[in-house]
Structure formats: C-alpha cells, structure tokens
Amino acid sequence: MNIFILDINQKKNIKYHCDKHVVKLILEAVQMLYCCWHVTQEGDEEWKRNAPEGYLKVTHKNHRINRWVRTNYASYDFTVSYAKELLSEYEYRYEKKHSYIRHVDWLSTNKPDKLDKANNLTLMPVAMPDQYKVDPIQTWDDIVASYRAYYIAEKLRFCTYRKGDWPSWLPSKPDPKKKEKEEKEEEEKKEEKKKVKKMVDKTITTTSSRGRKIQKVVQVEEEEEESDE
Template sequence: MNIFILDKDPVIAAQMQCDKHVVKMIVESAQMLSTVHRYLDGSEFISYSKNGRKIKRWCHWTDTVPPIHLYKSVMINHPCTIWSWRSLDNYIWHCEHALALCAEYTHRYGKRHKTQQILEWCSINYPYNLYHKGLTEFAQAMPDEYKDPDPVKAYRAYYLGEKAAFAKWTKRNTPEWYLTNDKTMVQSA
C-alpha cells in the first residue's frame, strides 16, 4: 500500500507511474479513501476473521445504499491512510491523484477501471468529519534509505532503487529522471 508521490501535482504524479502501478494503485487508493470514510464517518464494530480472530471494522451508510459500496477498511494505521485523513486537503489531493490514475489507465489500456466508480463517488462526497487544515507533509512508506525531506526526491529514488525490475511505460514516455538514473534529476520538478 502506498501513494507514489513522483511529483507534487497529482496528475503528473499519476502520469509518471509505471504500468504496473497505474493498475495496482487505483485499487489501493480506493481502499485507503474508503477506509477514511469508514473510520471517520462510520460505526465501529467487532467482527471475526475466517480463522476466528477478532477484527475491528466500520460500517458506513453506503453499505446499504446501492450502487456504491465502499471497500472494507484496510490497513487503518498505514502511514498513507493516516495521511489521507489528516486533512481534507490531503484527502482531495489523493482523490485527484486516484482519478488521474484512472484517466491514465484509460489512456494506456483503452478501457475504464472498475474501481473508478468508487473514486468518483469519493471525489464528490467528502467525509463529514474531515476539515481543511492545508496539505500536510506527504507520508513516505518506503525503506529508510530512500527517505528524504523532499518526498518527490524520496519516491523517485525509491522507484529507481526498488521498482526497476518491472517498471515500463505504455503510451507514455518514460520519465526523464528515470531514464537518466541521475541523482540530480531525482530532485522535485
């Protein structure tokens, strides 16, 4: 689970993601944004996993109102999920980024991602218990060796160091900072 901050602009950050992440991060973003809604505006209850372990869950009014059903809460204490509920501005940035990933998915693959409907709902139905506090410092969910005061620099270095084995771009130019593998190009745009 992550939000790859490859640029501070949510659309550019989405366009810079490799093919695998364009597919995968749409679902992860929907899971995090669904978790924000459930955690802030839902009702907590205790459930049990298939193996009998107690699990905290949150029900939300959308559970009974088709056609939108949010994803179940996941990784509620993950740094990126926490970042998404720290401020309405963070939540909005995440929604814009997730919808840009959906647009990127359509651009690269010529079809609509099934999760886009949930993200469209999230982008016009903000959590009731979330307030404007300005955009806060982005979470950095990565090994410490890549972390940097500049989150863009950190995520670009993380991409170069950990994602090269599978990173490719379809119908999109490979980002210049990735092609050059130049540490000076890793700086924020």
Template sequence: MNIFILSINPKEAAQAHGDKHVIKMILESCQMLYSAHWTAVHPELLKEKAAVKLAKAQKALAIPDYMLTAPKRKCSANQESGYRPVHLHHPCTIWVRQSTGNYLWLAELALALGDEYEFRWPGRVHSCKAHAAWLKANLPAIPEGPRNGFAVAMDPMYRVPNDPLASYVNFYKGSKKDRNLTNYTRREKPAFL
C-alpha cells in the same frame, strides 16, 4: 499499500506511474479513501492494533447509510457498496484522514490514475474509477484543512530528509526499476528514469 508521490501534481504523478502501478494503485487509493470514511464513522476501529481482531471488528459493522450510494465492488459476492477499511495504522492511511486537503489530493490522484488507465489501454475503464469519482464527491467527516505534506512509507535507504518527492523518485528509480515495474504503454518514461 502506498501513495507514490512522483509529482506534486496528481495528474503528472499518475502519468509517472509504471503500467502495473496504474492498474494497482487506483485500488489502493480507493481503499485508503474509503478507510477514512469508516474511521470517521467508527473511530473505535482505531483502538484495535491487532490485525486479526481489527479484521473481525470491521466485518461486524454495517455499512454506514450514506455509503450505500457508493458504487458496488466488482468482485463482491454480496454486491456490497464501497470497500471495507484496510491498513488503518499504515502511515499513508493515517495521512489521508488527517485533513480534507490530504484526502482530496489522493482522490485527485485516483481519478488521474483512472484517466491514465484509459489512455494506456483505450476502450477499457478501470472498475475503481467510479469509486474514485464518488469518493471525491463525498468527503468523510475528517478535519478540514489544506494538504499537509505527504506520508513517506519506504525503506530508509531511499529517503531524502524533508523531501517526499525526492524520496519517492529515489524509491521508484531503485526499488521499482530493479523489479521490472517501470514499463510504460503509450507513455514515455518519466525523465527521472
């Protein structure tokens, strides 16, 4: 779970993601955005810290009525709308629900990742793109306000104090490049690589 802040501009950030992250991070973005909806409707979920108890608690909850208009999950056996809440205490998930500005920035990144997926693999549409569009059009009941910085979730060795962009570029250059996660189909590698 993370948000790779590879540019302040969501479209440019999406273009800087390696192939595997273009595929994977749109799902993680949608999961964090849906989690903001769940915690707005069911704030009691935030009281539970134990992962197993939290998983049981959220599975017992009915999907909020307004979320029934969300797209169905591709792999859901019961054709459930949207995604269930995940990683509620992760720094990035917390950041998303702190303001509408944060939420909308991530929604824009998710949409841009969907566009990037289509650019890199013509004729294919990521199953989460419809979710990203719904999430952008349907804001949860979270505090209104501008984007307030970014969450930084990584090993301290990559962090640059007070600079999330430089931190994530370092993280991508180090951690991701070493693990062969910086392949780019139909796209030049970003200048920082």
C-alpha cells in the same frame, strides 16, 4: 499500500507511474479513501447504504499514509485527485475504463462529515525503506526526491510505459536481450570449465634400456570412475 509522489504536478506524477503501478495503485487509493469513511464515520451505517455496491472494507487503517489521508479535507481531496488521474491514465494506456470509476465518482462527490474540514495540505509521510528517504523531509520536493530514489533502486526492474515516454530522471532499463546474451555466455563458460579434465600426479614405473627400473611422477588426466549401470 502507497501513494507515489514522483512529481509535484499531479498529471506529471501519474505519467511517471509505470504500467504496473497505474493498475495497482487505483485499488490502493480507493481502499484508503473508503478506509477514511470507515474510521471517521464509525457507527454510522447511512453512508454504507448510499455508497456504490461493492464498497471496499477497511484495511491497513494504521498505515502511515492511510492515517494521513484522513487528516482533513485537503489530504482527502488530494487522494481523490490522485485516484482520478490514475483512472484517466489507465483509460489512456489500456483503452478501456476501469471498473472503479463508480467508486471514485462517489468518493469525490461525498466526504465524511466527521472528517476535519481544514484545507491545509500537510506533508505526506513517505512509505519506503529509510535508505531512500531525504533526511529530514521538509518539503514536497524532498518527498519527490525520496520516491524517485525508491523507484530507481527497487522498481526499475519491472518498469514499462506503454503509449508513454520513459521518464528522463529514470535510468535506462537494462536491455533484456543483452542480459540474456550475457547469461548465455556465462553458461557456456561454465560448460567449458566442466570439460577441462582435472590433472593429477601419477607415479609410473618404467625400465631403462639396461633393465634398470625408474620411477617418475607425471601429471595425467584424472580417470572417471566407471559406472555399474
């Protein structure tokens, strides 16, 4: 569960999301928004009757970003904006509408009345291994730098961008054909090594022209054991 912040500008941020994340993170954003309702409106069943059919159940409610989403109206609205941009990008890349549009529409026009109504956006915690985090994180730029480092190190391998430009800050993805060629060459080298016969010392006995026996150690190819099959 995550919200990737790859640029401070929300539109650019979503453009930088790879195809896999454009699809996957719509679900996660909607899950966190519904989780906000479940937690803040606990005991109130009215909102469930008003929500679209198939509203999502509470999940990972103690996840650091899940907790941040329900900080106040500002963080809730930020997540709604994130989900809307993902839906728009999904429609652009895949030329069809995502089924979660109805959920995001409802979540954007309705807010939990028990949620803190403050509009000060606090820094979002980052969800990634510590080695990629800017330390300490003091600004949104630090958050962007952390998520870009995380993307480069662990997400590059599956990044694709249909109908979009490759992000300038993201290193070029290894050419799969080149990698395939290198792997093939490596296999060929291994096969060549297998063909090289192992040389072993062997003592041979011969006789000189005068009939004297002579023993000599020579290197010969190791004989393969014959199979009984």
